[in-house]
Amino acid sequence: MTLTKNKYYFEALDYFPYNMSECLDALNYALSYEPEDADSLCLMGRVYSEVLKDYETGKKYFEEAMQSNISNVNTPKFYIECLLSNEDYDEAEKLIEYALKMKGIDKAEIYNCKSLLSERKGDSKQALEYIKEAKRFCYSRSELDILEDREKLVQNKLPKPRTRKKAD
Template sequence: MTLTKSKYYFEALDYFPFNLSECMDALNYALSYEPEDADSLCLMGRVYSEELKDYETAKKYFDEAMQSNIGNVNTPKYYIECLLNNEDYKEAEKLIAFALELKGIDKSEILNCLSLLHERNFEYKQALGTLKEAKKFAYNRAALEILEDREKLVKGKTVRTRTVKKAD
């Protein structure tokens, strides 16, 4: 990571997502200095995925970021979210399995993505089990609150059936 590239990458990160024009300018500068920088490619993927909803273009940037630095712990979470939004569930499942093996990755975030995958497949019991597992890896209050909120949401979706006794 060169000093000039770092300057532009951090500017882009600072502008994201509130000033996309400046963010894109800074990202393009960063990538012109180092075209294979995984962090810059990941941020470009986030712009296309989160802001422009152009998941196919985003996937290309995320793929490039992964190829550039397979051990980058920043890319998988955002790539998984993009895949889930694009309903590429099989790809997301494979990337989740890979990401959980990466040293230094935030496992609570990746397990949260896995619970979302289960939820999107209407597997609420598995989603709740995964959230329980994710809580073990949540090491700050904010992360734990996110997981607890997701747990409440999933519990609210589970169908509860009660048998009603008829009076004779």
């Protein structure tokens, strides 16, 4: 059954987010073969949170994915993004702390999420610190470019120091 489930999961992943009708068909087939597959549940959570903007339903799928496989490194990033979009900051903070302890997770992505959390809470200086931390765990040029763009964005939000002009 796993090969069949994987076939449908990869089809769904390939269709996401451009052909949602085909994505959902393939995803439902994958879940019918293995209802507790963490990757398929995570993708269903992404459908609800990223495409439909139904964060509460998305959260349910992410929670189910985490319960199904607590060590799945794919789920936390998307779950955190859903929590941030839904303004569930306390839950997001707890999940970030847990995710940073997971073996094999992309820490750069998680620190980027942590910077987003700080930024949403209005602490741009702290957000910059987390972006710097994320850069330490960057291992590709494209990921580093994304973080540098975020760093510029957050820096632009910081208040500019006032300069005094001397009177002649």
